[in-house]
């Protein structure tokens with residue numbers, strides 16, 4: 001019998017998760033495992049989850065846009081998923097739902113030698129990725145400032161995170177005010193600069209880019225963004241988002257299989273898939 005896992009969302013065709021996971025299964029000789037893409041329209045998510053679990057032979061699934069919130073009533077979300085308000089990994093064996101973006105992000109910071117405790121961190125964005133980053137950073141004792149194009153969305157997000165997760169040391173500001181304060185680390189959680197809009201940057205022109213900071217860029221396609229160029233030109237150090245993508249996938253792999261994920265294999269498969277998709 002094949003143990004199936006996969007990605008549900010609408011659409012899912014763009015995903016490189018099958019490349020990462022199937023490469024990992026092959027590398028470990030797990031030929032009875034397979035990772036599949038499962039497009040599911042948002043209006044039938046509950047029925048589809050039951051079908052995958054009861055008839056489809058699925059052990060679990062990753063969840064992407066726009067289903068990360070809508071799957072929540074059908075699973076038992078853990079504390080982290082409840083706090084962030086989004087599930088990206090489901091285990092059908094116990095019905096649990098978690099959010100591995102937080103682990104992916106924090107593990108990748110650590111792998112790059114960054115301990116956010118006590119750092120002044122500027123987070124750009126107020127969507128799902130920003131929620132995961134802010135939750136992880138605040139839980140790691142960083143001092144977080146959030147800026148977002150739609151400032152009211154950022155205020156609502158922080159109010160919710162304070163209420164659900166009890167996080168502290170998070171404020172919302174305008175970019176020009178935030179840029180005048182001490183910044184150690186900037187985390188781009190907006191989708192600005194993502195392929196095909198590679199000439200765009202979330203940093204508003206006219207606001208001087210801070211010198212010598214570290215930039216964590218969640219966008220991973222392209223591997224080098226306009227914002228990364230801006231940071232480098234001001235003497236900064238940059239980290240791209242591929243590591244987070246691979247590590248959130250690795251966390252799901254380990255949850256489903258109980259085996260240590262072969263990170264090198266997953267990195268290489270992800271890189272190759274991105275190159276292939278960019279042609």
Ligand SMILES: NC(=O)c1ccc[n+]([C@@H]2O[C@H](COP(=O)([O-])OP(=O)(O)OC[C@H]3O[C@@H](n4cnc5c(N)ncnc54)[C@H](OP(=O)(O)O)[C@@H]3O)[C@@H](O)[C@H]2O)c1
Pocket residue numbers: 101104124125126127128129130148149150153189190191192194202218219220241242244245246248
């Ligand atoms: N590396 C990884 O593993 C990983 C994991 C998760 C996400 N990501 C990446 O992170 C990015 C955000 O994902 P998400 O799920 O958080 O998306 P989302 O929920 O749609 O949020 C998008 C964010 O980008 C902002 N934004 C969009 N267009 C903008 C523009 N033209 N100017 C200024 N701000 C703009 C939005 O601001 P408004 O609120 O004003 O609309 C919002 O803050 C995506 O590129 C995604 O691929 C990477």
